Amino acid sequence: MRRKIIAGNWKMNMTPTEAKALATTLAPLVKNPEVDVVYCVPFIDIFPVKEVIAGTAVHLGAENVYFEEKGAFTGETSPAMLKDAGVEYVIIGHSERREYFHETDEIINKKLLKLLEHQFKPILCCGESLAQREAGVTMDFIRMQLKLAFQGVSASDAAKVTIAYEPIWAIGTGKTATVAQAEEVCRGIRETVKELYGEAIAEEIRIQYGGSMNEKNCKELLAEPDIDGGLIGGASLKPEFGHIVNYKAL
Numbered sequence: 581m582r583r584k585i586i587a588g589n590w591k592m593n594m595t596p597t598e599a600k601a602l603a604t605t606l607a608p609l610v611k612n613p614e615v616d617v618v619y620c621v622p623f624i625d626i627f628p629v630k631e632v633i634a635g636t637a638v639h640l641g642a643e644n645v646y647f648e649e650k651g652a653f654t655g656e657t658s659p660a661m662l663k664d665a666g667v668e669y670v671i672i673g674h675s676e677r678r679e680y681f682h683e684t685d686e687i688i689n690k691k692l693l694k695l696l697e698h699q700f701k702p703i704l705c706c707g708e709s710l711a712q713r714e715a716g717v718t719m720d721f722i723r724m725q726l727k728l729a730f731q732g733v734s735a736s737d738a739a740k741v742t743i744a745y746e747p748i749w750a751i752g753t754g755k756t757a758t759v760a761q762a763e764e765v766c767r768g769i770r771e772t773v774k775e776l777y778g779e780a781i782a783e784e785i786r787i788q789y790g791g792s793m794n795e796k797n798c799k800e801l802l803a804e805p806d807i808d809g810g811l812i813g814g815a816s817l818k819p820e821f822g823h824i825v826n827y828k829a830l
């Protein structure tokens with residue numbers, strides 16, 4: 581039985597002071613022993629958030645990483661830096677990074693390999709645009725994204741990855757995929773993992789849905805057999821995140 585994983589992606593929100601206040605507000609709300617809860621926060625918020633979640637069950641995550649070990653890469657953050665700061669999960673391949681920062685599948689593959697080398701738990705995002713959905717190529721596109729991202733990754737390492745399915749048209753738009761659409765793609769992702777690594781890894785790997793998930797739609801989405809959690813943007817910045825973590829009680 582896969583454990584659910586509900587992660588907040590705070591994106592470029594929250595100054596260190598605000599981050600500390602948010603983590604403090606959320607502290608009494610995010611308790612659910614059945615769920616892995618992760619806060620993926622901007623680099624500059626890692627230390628203040630770490631201080632607040634110390635001694636709780638909340639896991640610390642980052643929103644990005646660079647794939648080189650160290651050196652003249654102004655503005656970048658290495659895996660060793662994140663490891664030393666206590667980060668456990670790292671988001672890679674988010675559509676915002678692909679679109680605004682021109683991250684290619686090749687870059688995402690390098691990041692995935694580097695994170696696994698350093699024993700992180702990567703959260704690998706994938707998802708189609710509206711044009712791709714309307715053209716009927718959603719699953720072909722995602723299958724390609726996954727095959728490229730997982731190049732060179734061993735089966736035992738693959739199981740450590742969480743895959744986040746995020747339809748681009750649903751991110752921050754208030755337009756959630758229907759439960760059937762989300763489950764269909766998450767099942768397709770599991771089938772792709774099975775093609776790549778076999779049934780045992782496909783059954784083990786966790787797949788999240790992300791895209792306008794909120795306290796109103798999370799219970800239904802999380803009840804689906806292939807949706808093992810959520811990657812939450814907007815709603816992770818509010819007390820609502822606590823309700824999502826306790827989705828069974830909604």
Ligand SMILES: O=C[C@H](O)COP(=O)(O)O
Nearest residue numbers: 589751752791792813814
């Ligand atoms: O990483 C999170 C997603 O991009 C979803 O963002 P959202 O919940 O604001 O739509």
